[in-house]
Amino acid sequence: MLDGVTRRFGTVLALQDVTLRVRRRELVALIGPSGCGKSTLLDLVCGLQIADAGRVALPDGERTVLMPQGDTLLPWADALDNAALALRVAGTPRREARERARAELDALGLGDFARARPATLSGGMRQRIAVARTLLSGAGVVCLDEPFGALDAITRAEAQRWLTSTLAREPRTVLLVTHDTEEAALLADRIVVLSARPGRVVADIAVPLATPRSATDPAVLAVRERALAALGVDR
Numbered sequence: 001m002l003d004g005v006t007r008r009f010g011t012v013l014a015l016q017d018v019t020l021r022v023r024r025r026e027l028v029a030l031i032g033p034s035g036c037g038k039s040t041l042l043d044l045v046c047g048l049q050i051a052d053a054g055r056v057a058l059p060d061g062e063r064t065v066l067m068p069q070g071d072t073l074l075p076w077a078d079a080l081d082n083a084a085l086a087l088r089v090a091g092t093p094r095r096e097a098r099e100r101a102r103a104e105l106d107a108l109g110l111g112d113f114a115r116a117r118p119a120t121l122s123g124g125m126r127q128r129i130a131v132a133r134t135l136l137s138g139a140g141v142v143c144l145d146e147p148f149g150a151l152d153a154i155t156r157a158e159a160q161r162w163l164t165s166t167l168a169r170e171p172r173t174v175l176l177v178t179h180d181t182e183e184a185a186l187l188a189d190r191i192v193v194l195s196a197r198p199g200r201v202v203a204d205i206a207v208p209l210a211t212p213r214s215a216t217d218p219a220v221l222a223v224r225e226r227a228l229a230a231l232g233v234d235r
């Protein structure tokens with residue numbers, strides 16, 4: 001997906017010589033300190049930025065979609081119109097887009113909230129609807145930028161379990177940016193650890209464990225320890 005990619009902003013070197021291969025339907029978690037270039041990397045994969053050196057290449061015919069960091073639902077639109085947004089942008093008529101969004105929300109256990117506006121929904125529900133919208137775009141490569149980063153621990157755990165079951169239903173290739181080693185160990189097939197800026201790949205940790213996983217499973221804890229060690233976090 002990335003081959004020797006470097007990205008700089010003026011004199012700031014954000015990413016340096018990053019090579020990343022992602023298999024079809026693999027979930028790769030990207031972790032690294034704040035400012036190491038994680039969001040930049042997703043932008044490069046999605047074609048929103050251009051690499052200064054190296055190559056970005058997607059599997060033949062694959063499209064990408066980005067769920068950006070933060071709360072990106074439209075406040076004046078209900079959950080259904082928010083979920084339908086990617087379809088509408090792609091030119092689908094509103095009625096058809098809403099019908100497809102309705103089916104998707106139902107399938108993902110969010111049907112009861114179809115008519116709710118974002119302000120009346122919990123943070124966890126808003127993030128799930130943003131993920132549903134991202135999946136509805138139909139893109140094969142889904143980039144999620146800290147989708148659950150702002151949630152409290154219990155809501156985050158629920159949203160993580162929901163994501164696992166959602167991806168089991170609708171498999172995609174996923175790049176998941178997180179600063180949470182537990183989230184990475186719970187969800188990922190592989191964890192790629194970036195160094196502090198300039199971001200370089202410092203570890204690539206395979207996680208050959210079935211999902212759903214438990215945070216207290218010793219095998220999951222062991223993965224987390226490896227990720228923390230790669231980040232240079234002493235415990």
Ligand SMILES: Nc1ncnc2c1ncn2[C@@H]1O[C@H](COP(=O)(O)OP(=O)(O)O)[C@@H](O)[C@H]1O
Nearest residue numbers: 009012014033034035036037038039040041197
């Ligand atoms: N548009 C930009 N202009 C200038 N500097 C930027 C821009 N985008 C990101 N940067 C810088 O590049 C580095 C990586 O940013 P980012 O990819 O957002 O990091 P992360 O998502 O890992 O926190 C940071 O130091 C940030 O300040």
Ligand SMILES: [Mg+2]
Nearest residue numbers: 038039040069
């Ligand atoms: Mg970021």
